[in-house]
Amino acid sequence: MIKVGQYNTLKVIRAVDFGVYLDDGAQGILLPKRFVPEGLEVGDEIKVFLYHDGEERLIATTQQPxxxxxxxxxLRCVNATPQGAFLDLGLMKDIFVPAAKQITGMRVNGDYLVKIYIDEQxxxxxxxxxxxxxLNNxxxxxxxxxxxDLTVQRRSDIGYVCIINNQYTGVLHFNEIYRNIQVGDKFQGYVKKIYPxxxxxxxxxxKPGYKRVEDETEKVIRLLKENNGFLPYNDKSNPDDIYDFFAMSKKTFKMTTGNLYKQRKIVFENDGIKLV
Structure with missing residues:
Protein backbone atom coordinates (compact mmCIF):
# COMPACT_ATOMS: atom_id res chain seq x y z
CA MET A 1 0.00 0.00 0.00
CA ILE A 2 1.39 3.39 -0.98
CA LYS A 3 1.71 6.17 1.60
CA VAL A 4 1.23 9.79 0.58
CA GLY A 5 3.61 12.21 2.29
CA GLN A 6 6.11 9.42 2.98
CA TYR A 7 8.96 7.65 1.24
CA ASN A 8 7.91 4.58 -0.75
CA THR A 9 9.99 2.00 -2.59
CA LEU A 10 8.17 1.25 -5.87
CA LYS A 11 8.85 -0.77 -9.01
CA VAL A 12 9.10 0.80 -12.47
CA ILE A 13 6.29 -0.66 -14.63
CA ARG A 14 6.71 1.36 -17.84
CA ALA A 15 8.74 4.14 -19.42
CA VAL A 16 7.41 7.10 -21.42
CA ASP A 17 9.01 10.16 -23.04
CA PHE A 18 8.25 12.35 -20.01
CA GLY A 19 9.34 9.94 -17.26
CA VAL A 20 8.50 6.52 -15.84
CA TYR A 21 5.45 5.11 -14.14
CA LEU A 22 5.75 3.34 -10.80
CA ASP A 23 3.56 0.48 -9.59
CA ASP A 24 0.74 1.57 -7.27
CA GLY A 25 -1.52 -1.42 -7.96
CA ALA A 26 -3.50 0.63 -10.50
CA GLN A 27 -2.49 2.78 -13.50
CA GLY A 28 0.80 3.85 -11.98
CA ILE A 29 2.34 6.98 -10.47
CA LEU A 30 4.47 9.25 -12.63
CA LEU A 31 8.09 9.96 -11.76
CA PRO A 32 8.86 12.95 -14.05
CA LYS A 33 11.85 12.67 -16.35
CA ARG A 34 13.86 15.32 -14.48
CA PHE A 35 13.92 13.03 -11.42
CA VAL A 36 14.63 9.72 -13.20
CA PRO A 37 18.17 8.53 -12.38
CA GLU A 38 20.36 7.51 -15.29
CA GLY A 39 20.16 3.80 -15.99
CA LEU A 40 16.78 3.23 -14.30
CA GLU A 41 14.92 0.49 -16.20
CA VAL A 42 11.54 -1.24 -16.17
CA GLY A 43 11.52 -3.75 -13.31
CA ASP A 44 13.91 -1.74 -11.14
CA GLU A 45 12.84 -0.44 -7.74
CA ILE A 46 13.39 3.13 -6.59
CA LYS A 47 12.80 5.04 -3.36
CA VAL A 48 10.57 8.09 -3.93
CA PHE A 49 8.49 10.61 -1.99
CA LEU A 50 4.79 10.82 -2.93
CA TYR A 51 2.66 13.98 -2.94
CA HIS A 52 0.11 15.80 -5.12
CA ASP A 53 1.35 18.20 -7.80
CA GLY A 54 -0.16 21.56 -8.80
CA GLU A 55 -2.88 19.80 -10.76
CA GLU A 56 -3.73 17.58 -7.77
CA ARG A 57 -2.28 14.45 -9.40
CA LEU A 58 -0.39 12.01 -7.21
CA ILE A 59 3.24 12.24 -8.27
CA ALA A 60 6.62 10.82 -7.25
CA THR A 61 9.90 12.64 -6.75
CA THR A 62 13.46 11.79 -5.77
CA GLN A 63 13.75 15.21 -4.12
CA GLN A 64 14.14 14.99 -0.35
CA PRO A 65 11.53 17.07 1.52
CA LEU A 75 9.60 25.98 7.70
CA ARG A 76 9.74 29.37 5.97
CA CYS A 77 6.65 31.08 4.57
CA VAL A 78 7.00 31.93 0.86
CA ASN A 79 3.47 33.16 0.15
CA ALA A 80 0.46 34.25 2.19
CA THR A 81 -3.18 34.63 1.14
CA PRO A 82 -6.46 35.18 3.02
CA GLN A 83 -7.15 31.45 2.63
CA GLY A 84 -3.81 30.33 4.03
CA ALA A 85 -0.06 30.35 3.65
CA PHE A 86 2.47 28.35 1.66
CA LEU A 87 5.68 27.07 3.27
CA ASP A 88 8.85 25.83 1.58
CA LEU A 89 9.02 22.05 2.06
CA GLY A 90 11.95 21.62 -0.32
CA LEU A 91 9.79 20.28 -3.17
CA MET A 92 8.58 21.67 -6.51
CA LYS A 93 5.27 22.46 -4.79
CA ASP A 94 5.04 24.34 -1.47
CA ILE A 95 2.96 22.97 1.40
CA PHE A 96 -0.30 24.70 2.37
CA VAL A 97 -1.28 25.87 5.87
CA PRO A 98 -5.01 26.75 5.99
CA ALA A 99 -5.84 29.99 7.79
CA ALA A 100 -7.76 27.96 10.38
CA LYS A 101 -4.58 26.01 11.18
CA GLN A 102 -2.56 29.15 11.92
CA ILE A 103 -2.21 30.80 15.33
CA THR A 104 -1.34 34.45 14.69
CA GLY A 105 -1.29 34.65 10.91
CA MET A 106 1.75 33.79 8.82
CA ARG A 107 3.85 36.33 6.96
CA VAL A 108 6.23 35.93 4.03
CA ASN A 109 9.83 35.15 5.13
CA GLY A 110 8.67 34.22 8.61
CA ASP A 111 9.75 30.88 10.08
CA TYR A 112 7.05 28.72 11.70
CA LEU A 113 7.02 25.47 13.62
CA VAL A 114 4.41 23.19 12.06
CA LYS A 115 3.35 19.56 11.91
CA ILE A 116 2.92 17.79 8.57
CA TYR A 117 -0.35 15.86 8.24
CA ILE A 118 -2.75 14.42 5.66
CA ASP A 119 -5.90 16.46 5.06
CA GLU A 120 -8.81 14.04 5.51
CA GLN A 121 -11.02 15.70 2.90
CA LEU A 135 0.71 16.47 21.51
CA ASN A 136 -0.66 14.60 24.51
CA ASN A 137 1.03 13.68 27.79
CA ASP A 149 14.57 13.23 19.90
CA LEU A 150 13.81 16.82 20.90
CA THR A 151 12.41 19.76 18.94
CA VAL A 152 12.47 23.17 20.64
CA GLN A 153 8.91 24.54 20.66
CA ARG A 154 9.06 27.76 22.71
CA ARG A 155 10.84 29.58 25.51
CA SER A 156 9.24 29.71 28.96
CA ASP A 157 10.10 31.32 32.30
CA ILE A 158 12.05 28.25 33.45
CA GLY A 159 13.60 26.99 30.23
CA TYR A 160 12.47 25.73 26.85
CA VAL A 161 9.39 23.65 26.17
CA CYS A 162 10.48 20.84 23.85
CA ILE A 163 8.54 18.34 21.77
CA ILE A 164 9.57 14.75 22.52
CA ASN A 165 9.56 12.24 19.64
CA ASN A 166 6.87 14.32 17.89
CA GLN A 167 4.39 13.08 20.54
CA TYR A 168 4.85 14.63 23.98
CA THR A 169 6.12 17.82 25.60
CA GLY A 170 8.68 18.38 28.32
CA VAL A 171 10.85 21.14 29.75
CA LEU A 172 14.57 21.60 29.22
CA HIS A 173 15.47 23.81 32.19
CA PHE A 174 17.93 26.66 31.78
CA ASN A 175 20.50 24.89 33.99
CA GLU A 176 20.50 21.99 31.51
CA ILE A 177 21.28 24.21 28.50
CA TYR A 178 24.92 24.66 27.59
CA ARG A 179 24.68 26.19 24.12
CA ASN A 180 22.54 28.66 22.23
CA ILE A 181 19.27 27.12 21.08
CA GLN A 182 16.35 28.46 19.07
CA VAL A 183 12.78 27.46 18.33
CA GLY A 184 12.83 24.66 15.77
CA ASP A 185 16.26 23.30 16.74
CA LYS A 186 16.46 19.50 16.84
CA PHE A 187 18.85 17.42 18.93
CA GLN A 188 19.00 14.33 21.10
CA GLY A 189 18.31 14.41 24.81
CA TYR A 190 17.02 12.14 27.52
CA VAL A 191 14.18 11.97 30.01
CA LYS A 192 15.50 13.21 33.34
CA LYS A 193 12.30 12.94 35.38
CA ILE A 194 8.65 12.00 34.84
CA TYR A 195 6.31 13.37 37.49
CA PRO A 196 3.65 11.05 38.99
CA LYS A 207 23.04 11.28 26.75
CA PRO A 208 22.36 10.15 30.32
CA GLY A 209 24.99 9.52 32.98
CA TYR A 210 28.45 8.37 32.08
CA LYS A 211 27.48 7.68 28.46
CA ARG A 212 27.46 11.45 28.15
CA VAL A 213 30.83 11.74 29.89
CA GLU A 214 32.36 9.06 27.67
CA ASP A 215 31.46 11.13 24.61
CA GLU A 216 33.23 14.16 26.10
CA THR A 217 36.45 12.32 27.00
CA GLU A 218 37.42 12.06 23.35
CA LYS A 219 36.92 15.80 22.98
CA VAL A 220 39.16 16.62 25.97
CA ILE A 221 41.91 14.28 24.74
CA ARG A 222 41.73 15.76 21.23
CA LEU A 223 41.94 19.33 22.56
CA LEU A 224 44.91 18.41 24.74
CA LYS A 225 46.73 16.91 21.76
CA GLU A 226 45.98 20.01 19.68
CA ASN A 227 47.47 22.23 22.42
CA ASN A 228 50.78 20.42 23.08
CA GLY A 229 49.34 18.27 25.85
CA PHE A 230 48.31 21.07 28.23
CA LEU A 231 45.16 23.14 28.81
CA PRO A 232 44.87 25.95 31.39
CA TYR A 233 41.53 24.76 32.82
CA ASN A 234 40.69 22.90 36.03
CA ASP A 235 37.94 22.64 38.66
CA LYS A 236 38.70 26.22 39.79
CA SER A 237 38.15 27.70 36.34
CA ASN A 238 35.20 29.98 35.58
CA PRO A 239 32.19 27.96 34.27
CA ASP A 240 31.74 30.40 31.37
CA ASP A 241 35.40 29.99 30.33
CA ILE A 242 34.99 26.20 30.40
CA TYR A 243 31.85 26.36 28.31
CA ASP A 244 33.36 28.77 25.77
CA PHE A 245 36.33 26.46 25.17
CA PHE A 246 34.91 22.95 25.66
CA ALA A 247 31.19 23.56 24.91
CA MET A 248 30.26 21.68 28.08
CA SER A 249 29.15 22.62 31.58
CA LYS A 250 31.61 22.81 34.45
CA LYS A 251 29.87 19.81 36.05
CA THR A 252 30.40 17.72 32.90
CA PHE A 253 33.99 18.97 32.63
CA LYS A 254 34.76 17.89 36.20
CA MET A 255 33.15 14.47 35.66
CA THR A 256 35.04 14.00 32.40
CA THR A 257 38.46 15.05 33.69
CA GLY A 258 37.92 13.01 36.86
CA ASN A 259 37.23 9.98 34.69
CA LEU A 260 40.36 10.63 32.61
CA TYR A 261 42.43 11.04 35.78
CA LYS A 262 41.23 7.67 37.11
CA GLN A 263 42.25 6.12 33.79
CA ARG A 264 45.69 7.77 34.22
CA LYS A 265 45.33 9.61 30.93
CA ILE A 266 45.75 13.10 32.44
CA VAL A 267 47.23 14.68 35.56
CA PHE A 268 46.01 17.75 37.40
CA GLU A 269 48.38 20.67 37.81
CA ASN A 270 47.95 23.93 39.68
CA ASP A 271 47.13 25.87 36.54
CA GLY A 272 45.42 23.25 34.37
CA ILE A 273 45.37 19.67 33.10
CA LYS A 274 48.18 17.78 31.36
CA LEU A 275 48.13 14.80 29.04
CA VAL A 276 50.09 11.79 30.35
Whole structure:
Protein backbone atom coordinates (compact mmCIF):
# COMPACT_ATOMS: atom_id res chain seq x y z
CA MET A 1 0.00 0.00 0.00
CA ILE A 2 1.39 3.39 -0.98
CA LYS A 3 1.71 6.17 1.60
CA VAL A 4 1.23 9.79 0.58
CA GLY A 5 3.61 12.21 2.29
CA GLN A 6 6.11 9.42 2.98
CA TYR A 7 8.96 7.65 1.24
CA ASN A 8 7.91 4.58 -0.75
CA THR A 9 9.99 2.00 -2.59
CA LEU A 10 8.17 1.25 -5.87
CA LYS A 11 8.85 -0.77 -9.01
CA VAL A 12 9.10 0.80 -12.47
CA ILE A 13 6.29 -0.66 -14.63
CA ARG A 14 6.71 1.36 -17.84
CA ALA A 15 8.74 4.14 -19.42
CA VAL A 16 7.41 7.10 -21.42
CA ASP A 17 9.01 10.16 -23.04
CA PHE A 18 8.25 12.35 -20.01
CA GLY A 19 9.34 9.94 -17.26
CA VAL A 20 8.50 6.52 -15.84
CA TYR A 21 5.45 5.11 -14.14
CA LEU A 22 5.75 3.34 -10.80
CA ASP A 23 3.56 0.48 -9.59
CA ASP A 24 0.74 1.57 -7.27
CA GLY A 25 -1.52 -1.42 -7.96
CA ALA A 26 -3.50 0.63 -10.50
CA GLN A 27 -2.49 2.78 -13.50
CA GLY A 28 0.80 3.85 -11.98
CA ILE A 29 2.34 6.98 -10.47
CA LEU A 30 4.47 9.25 -12.63
CA LEU A 31 8.09 9.96 -11.76
CA PRO A 32 8.86 12.95 -14.05
CA LYS A 33 11.85 12.67 -16.35
CA ARG A 34 13.86 15.32 -14.48
CA PHE A 35 13.92 13.03 -11.42
CA VAL A 36 14.63 9.72 -13.20
CA PRO A 37 18.17 8.53 -12.38
CA GLU A 38 20.36 7.51 -15.29
CA GLY A 39 20.16 3.80 -15.99
CA LEU A 40 16.78 3.23 -14.30
CA GLU A 41 14.92 0.49 -16.20
CA VAL A 42 11.54 -1.24 -16.17
CA GLY A 43 11.52 -3.75 -13.31
CA ASP A 44 13.91 -1.74 -11.14
CA GLU A 45 12.84 -0.44 -7.74
CA ILE A 46 13.39 3.13 -6.59
CA LYS A 47 12.80 5.04 -3.36
CA VAL A 48 10.57 8.09 -3.93
CA PHE A 49 8.49 10.61 -1.99
CA LEU A 50 4.79 10.82 -2.93
CA TYR A 51 2.66 13.98 -2.94
CA HIS A 52 0.11 15.80 -5.12
CA ASP A 53 1.35 18.20 -7.80
CA GLY A 54 -0.16 21.56 -8.80
CA GLU A 55 -2.88 19.80 -10.76
CA GLU A 56 -3.73 17.58 -7.77
CA ARG A 57 -2.28 14.45 -9.40
CA LEU A 58 -0.39 12.01 -7.21
CA ILE A 59 3.24 12.24 -8.27
CA ALA A 60 6.62 10.82 -7.25
CA THR A 61 9.90 12.64 -6.75
CA THR A 62 13.46 11.79 -5.77
CA GLN A 63 13.75 15.21 -4.12
CA GLN A 64 14.14 14.99 -0.35
CA PRO A 65 11.53 17.07 1.52
CA UNK A 66 12.44 18.83 4.75
CA UNK A 67 9.88 16.69 6.59
CA UNK A 68 7.41 13.84 6.08
CA UNK A 69 3.93 13.25 7.46
CA UNK A 70 4.04 13.16 11.25
CA UNK A 71 7.16 15.33 11.55
CA UNK A 72 7.27 18.65 13.38
CA UNK A 73 9.61 21.06 11.65
CA UNK A 74 10.38 24.76 11.24
CA LEU A 75 9.60 25.98 7.70
CA ARG A 76 9.74 29.37 5.97
CA CYS A 77 6.65 31.08 4.57
CA VAL A 78 7.00 31.93 0.86
CA ASN A 79 3.47 33.16 0.15
CA ALA A 80 0.46 34.25 2.19
CA THR A 81 -3.18 34.63 1.14
CA PRO A 82 -6.46 35.18 3.02
CA GLN A 83 -7.15 31.45 2.63
CA GLY A 84 -3.81 30.33 4.03
CA ALA A 85 -0.06 30.35 3.65
CA PHE A 86 2.47 28.35 1.66
CA LEU A 87 5.68 27.07 3.27
CA ASP A 88 8.85 25.83 1.58
CA LEU A 89 9.02 22.05 2.06
CA GLY A 90 11.95 21.62 -0.32
CA LEU A 91 9.79 20.28 -3.17
CA MET A 92 8.58 21.67 -6.51
CA LYS A 93 5.27 22.46 -4.79
CA ASP A 94 5.04 24.34 -1.47
CA ILE A 95 2.96 22.97 1.40
CA PHE A 96 -0.30 24.70 2.37
CA VAL A 97 -1.28 25.87 5.87
CA PRO A 98 -5.01 26.75 5.99
CA ALA A 99 -5.84 29.99 7.79
CA ALA A 100 -7.76 27.96 10.38
CA LYS A 101 -4.58 26.01 11.18
CA GLN A 102 -2.56 29.15 11.92
CA ILE A 103 -2.21 30.80 15.33
CA THR A 104 -1.34 34.45 14.69
CA GLY A 105 -1.29 34.65 10.91
CA MET A 106 1.75 33.79 8.82
CA ARG A 107 3.85 36.33 6.96
CA VAL A 108 6.23 35.93 4.03
CA ASN A 109 9.83 35.15 5.13
CA GLY A 110 8.67 34.22 8.61
CA ASP A 111 9.75 30.88 10.08
CA TYR A 112 7.05 28.72 11.70
CA LEU A 113 7.02 25.47 13.62
CA VAL A 114 4.41 23.19 12.06
CA LYS A 115 3.35 19.56 11.91
CA ILE A 116 2.92 17.79 8.57
CA TYR A 117 -0.35 15.86 8.24
CA ILE A 118 -2.75 14.42 5.66
CA ASP A 119 -5.90 16.46 5.06
CA GLU A 120 -8.81 14.04 5.51
CA GLN A 121 -11.02 15.70 2.90
CA UNK A 122 -8.49 16.01 0.07
CA UNK A 123 -5.92 13.33 0.91
CA UNK A 124 -3.15 15.89 0.31
CA UNK A 125 -0.29 16.76 2.62
CA UNK A 126 -0.78 19.97 4.58
CA UNK A 127 0.68 21.65 7.65
CA UNK A 128 -0.70 23.02 10.91
CA UNK A 129 0.70 25.45 13.43
CA UNK A 130 -1.72 24.17 16.08
CA UNK A 131 0.61 21.64 17.67
CA UNK A 132 -1.41 21.19 20.86
CA UNK A 133 -3.83 19.00 18.93
CA UNK A 134 -0.99 16.60 18.09
CA LEU A 135 0.71 16.47 21.51
CA ASN A 136 -0.66 14.60 24.51
CA ASN A 137 1.03 13.68 27.79
CA UNK A 138 -1.91 11.66 29.12
CA UNK A 139 -0.44 8.28 28.14
CA UNK A 140 3.32 8.74 28.10
CA UNK A 141 5.14 5.70 26.72
CA UNK A 142 8.50 6.74 28.17
CA UNK A 143 10.64 6.04 31.21
CA UNK A 144 13.39 7.99 32.92
CA UNK A 145 16.80 7.95 31.16
CA UNK A 146 15.22 7.10 27.79
CA UNK A 147 17.13 8.76 24.94
CA UNK A 148 14.69 10.86 22.87
CA ASP A 149 14.57 13.23 19.90
CA LEU A 150 13.81 16.82 20.90
CA THR A 151 12.41 19.76 18.94
CA VAL A 152 12.47 23.17 20.64
CA GLN A 153 8.91 24.54 20.66
CA ARG A 154 9.06 27.76 22.71
CA ARG A 155 10.84 29.58 25.51
CA SER A 156 9.24 29.71 28.96
CA ASP A 157 10.10 31.32 32.30
CA ILE A 158 12.05 28.25 33.45
CA GLY A 159 13.60 26.99 30.23
CA TYR A 160 12.47 25.73 26.85
CA VAL A 161 9.39 23.65 26.17
CA CYS A 162 10.48 20.84 23.85
CA ILE A 163 8.54 18.34 21.77
CA ILE A 164 9.57 14.75 22.52
CA ASN A 165 9.56 12.24 19.64
CA ASN A 166 6.87 14.32 17.89
CA GLN A 167 4.39 13.08 20.54
CA TYR A 168 4.85 14.63 23.98
CA THR A 169 6.12 17.82 25.60
CA GLY A 170 8.68 18.38 28.32
CA VAL A 171 10.85 21.14 29.75
CA LEU A 172 14.57 21.60 29.22
CA HIS A 173 15.47 23.81 32.19
CA PHE A 174 17.93 26.66 31.78
CA ASN A 175 20.50 24.89 33.99
CA GLU A 176 20.50 21.99 31.51
CA ILE A 177 21.28 24.21 28.50
CA TYR A 178 24.92 24.66 27.59
CA ARG A 179 24.68 26.19 24.12
CA ASN A 180 22.54 28.66 22.23
CA ILE A 181 19.27 27.12 21.08
CA GLN A 182 16.35 28.46 19.07
CA VAL A 183 12.78 27.46 18.33
CA GLY A 184 12.83 24.66 15.77
CA ASP A 185 16.26 23.30 16.74
CA LYS A 186 16.46 19.50 16.84
CA PHE A 187 18.85 17.42 18.93
CA GLN A 188 19.00 14.33 21.10
CA GLY A 189 18.31 14.41 24.81
CA TYR A 190 17.02 12.14 27.52
CA VAL A 191 14.18 11.97 30.01
CA LYS A 192 15.50 13.21 33.34
CA LYS A 193 12.30 12.94 35.38
CA ILE A 194 8.65 12.00 34.84
CA TYR A 195 6.31 13.37 37.49
CA PRO A 196 3.65 11.05 38.99
CA UNK A 197 0.75 12.38 36.92
CA UNK A 198 2.81 12.03 33.73
CA UNK A 199 1.86 15.50 32.55
CA UNK A 200 5.21 17.02 33.49
CA UNK A 201 8.49 15.76 32.09
CA UNK A 202 11.95 17.20 32.79
CA UNK A 203 14.54 16.82 30.06
CA UNK A 204 18.30 17.04 29.66
CA UNK A 205 20.39 17.46 26.52
CA UNK A 206 22.88 14.82 25.40
CA LYS A 207 23.04 11.28 26.75
CA PRO A 208 22.36 10.15 30.32
CA GLY A 209 24.99 9.52 32.98
CA TYR A 210 28.45 8.37 32.08
CA LYS A 211 27.48 7.68 28.46
CA ARG A 212 27.46 11.45 28.15
CA VAL A 213 30.83 11.74 29.89
CA GLU A 214 32.36 9.06 27.67
CA ASP A 215 31.46 11.13 24.61
CA GLU A 216 33.23 14.16 26.10
CA THR A 217 36.45 12.32 27.00
CA GLU A 218 37.42 12.06 23.35
CA LYS A 219 36.92 15.80 22.98
CA VAL A 220 39.16 16.62 25.97
CA ILE A 221 41.91 14.28 24.74
CA ARG A 222 41.73 15.76 21.23
CA LEU A 223 41.94 19.33 22.56
CA LEU A 224 44.91 18.41 24.74
CA LYS A 225 46.73 16.91 21.76
CA GLU A 226 45.98 20.01 19.68
CA ASN A 227 47.47 22.23 22.42
CA ASN A 228 50.78 20.42 23.08
CA GLY A 229 49.34 18.27 25.85
CA PHE A 230 48.31 21.07 28.23
CA LEU A 231 45.16 23.14 28.81
CA PRO A 232 44.87 25.95 31.39
CA TYR A 233 41.53 24.76 32.82
CA ASN A 234 40.69 22.90 36.03
CA ASP A 235 37.94 22.64 38.66
CA LYS A 236 38.70 26.22 39.79
CA SER A 237 38.15 27.70 36.34
CA ASN A 238 35.20 29.98 35.58
CA PRO A 239 32.19 27.96 34.27
CA ASP A 240 31.74 30.40 31.37
CA ASP A 241 35.40 29.99 30.33
CA ILE A 242 34.99 26.20 30.40
CA TYR A 243 31.85 26.36 28.31
CA ASP A 244 33.36 28.77 25.77
CA PHE A 245 36.33 26.46 25.17
CA PHE A 246 34.91 22.95 25.66
CA ALA A 247 31.19 23.56 24.91
CA MET A 248 30.26 21.68 28.08
CA SER A 249 29.15 22.62 31.58
CA LYS A 250 31.61 22.81 34.45
CA LYS A 251 29.87 19.81 36.05
CA THR A 252 30.40 17.72 32.90
CA PHE A 253 33.99 18.97 32.63
CA LYS A 254 34.76 17.89 36.20
CA MET A 255 33.15 14.47 35.66
CA THR A 256 35.04 14.00 32.40
CA THR A 257 38.46 15.05 33.69
CA GLY A 258 37.92 13.01 36.86
CA ASN A 259 37.23 9.98 34.69
CA LEU A 260 40.36 10.63 32.61
CA TYR A 261 42.43 11.04 35.78
CA LYS A 262 41.23 7.67 37.11
CA GLN A 263 42.25 6.12 33.79
CA ARG A 264 45.69 7.77 34.22
CA LYS A 265 45.33 9.61 30.93
CA ILE A 266 45.75 13.10 32.44
CA VAL A 267 47.23 14.68 35.56
CA PHE A 268 46.01 17.75 37.40
CA GLU A 269 48.38 20.67 37.81
CA ASN A 270 47.95 23.93 39.68
CA ASP A 271 47.13 25.87 36.54
CA GLY A 272 45.42 23.25 34.37
CA ILE A 273 45.37 19.67 33.10
CA LYS A 274 48.18 17.78 31.36
CA LEU A 275 48.13 14.80 29.04
CA VAL A 276 50.09 11.79 30.35
Missing amino acids: KAVVGDIVK TGRIAATERLADA DLVQLKELDVV DGNKIDLAAG
